[in-house]
Amino acid sequence: MTAEERAPAGPEPAAPAGDGAGRAGGALRAQAVSFRYGRGTWALRDVDLAFAPGELTAIVGNNGSGKSTLLKLLVGLLKPTEGRVIVDGVDTRAARVSALARRVGFIFQNPNDQLFANTVAEEILFGLRNLGLASDEIAARLEATLAEFQLEALRDVFPRFLARGDKQKVCIASIVAMRPRILLLDEPTTGQDHRDSRAILELATRLNAAGITILLVTHDLINVAAYTRRTIVLRDGRVVRDGPTATVMSDVALLAACSLVPPQIVRLSLDVAELGLPLALSVDAMVEQTRAWLAEREAAP
């Protein structure tokens, strides 16, 4: 499946229909959330956001806009100074982090902050043991996870000796093994080359297709445009835009005000809008649309 089949060129509703009733969790809500570290300045102000099960959303913004703080609040690592965060019906202020960990998985920006075990297999086993699962269930999930992430050959390797892309894969595998309904990724492609970045985004898309709600904090707008359906823009701790990725990417002035620049293909697409080509969010989309556009002109009298 190409990126375009997932990310249509035209606008679409910000959130999929349905409130997740009858599904096995994956809903997330921030209600009037404000946060500050100690008595310092407010890192987040009056944030209201809702994520339905199965969404794939990007959170973008400049350094210091509050992206990482928001992510830590949504996973329950930080508790709101004001307002509340509800994870599948559970208020994060009332829940233990371990209880939240079953519902929400958090992938750190730097894999070295997350990896600590002596082998890849031990890294995956750690979370599973903490869930208190039966030993045969733990063994089965380990094997399934190693197979799913193609890590069998690396199972006995010291994780810190792995290449950066593989480290990230082990981090995600060890979280996904716990089968959270929601996965939060903090700058997963920072410092990664194109090949590894793409692999992570493809993985996130696959997990999302399997029903996991995914939130991605990133400044990599090429991947945001190509892979996500909804984009939230933060500036100075406030949500300044929340809408379909196509609409947000077309708002060049808003993005510039947040020190962001839309991907080159989007800028090209906006530049030649008068030719009748629809907005393209990725090169794949632009190639398809150019073909269709030329065919149309071919057919016209």
Added chain:
Amino acid sequence: MASAPLVALTGLRYRYPTSKDWVLRGIDLVVERGEYVGLVGTTGAGKSTLCLALNGLIPHYTGGVMEGEVRIDGQDTRRLAVADLSATVGLVFQDVDAQLTMSTVEEECLLAPLSQGLGRREARARAQAVLAEIDALPLAGRAPQTLSGGQKQRVAIAAVLTAEPAMLVLDEATSELDALSVQRLFALCDRLNAERGTTILLVSHEMELLARHARRLLLLSEGRLVLDGPSCVVLRELDVFRRAGVRLPQVAELADRTAGLLPWREPPLDEAEAAAVLREAARQRAAGP
């Protein structure tokens, strides 16, 4: 030896003391004064190692095994001290924490001019001018350790520029900067290159910016230079980029994938060039066969 190129690498091979494999596997490269070069490659391709060889940190500080030759301004780096080389080649590291050592930003920026023998007043004037140029003047009194990642990168770049090096090497020095700061940094490199004739070598994953700003592109893969030429020529080699795991600028990829459909003459270097080709196609179709 006024005619010697600024950089001349001959059969450069290098491996770190801790590694079994060669990180650089035979690099031949000449960079003349005033060139503006982009260097790309995946993680582990050897980009940072190559940068370290340019200002003598390899082999002087790293140890390991170096074969072949690195000549800067005609002189063999094995015979020069790193301090002497730093006046010629200014290198900004990927890891800025390794670079910032002084207690304030201003002192950081005084280090090079003072060590070059400038008086304190002249040195301060130079430091202030450079800090102003990269929007870091308000940081002058701050301790580098208290700055954000993006601020540290700006200060590290300023500190290197105060030496007024003949060549500026930025090794992924933009990873912590927001998109507009990255654009400003590329614009600063343009200015240094055009006005002072500073030779520029940029290591970056920002393919769109490299294509637009650098006139020559190098693609490094597994320790070897697999492409080297003018940007508009190199960007035709889609397959080589793919095999090396490096993406092309989006408009160059578009040109490759619509090669038979749109009237491309060479890969577009920016979206304006791509837009011109799309408009031309629209005109051709309107005019009919």
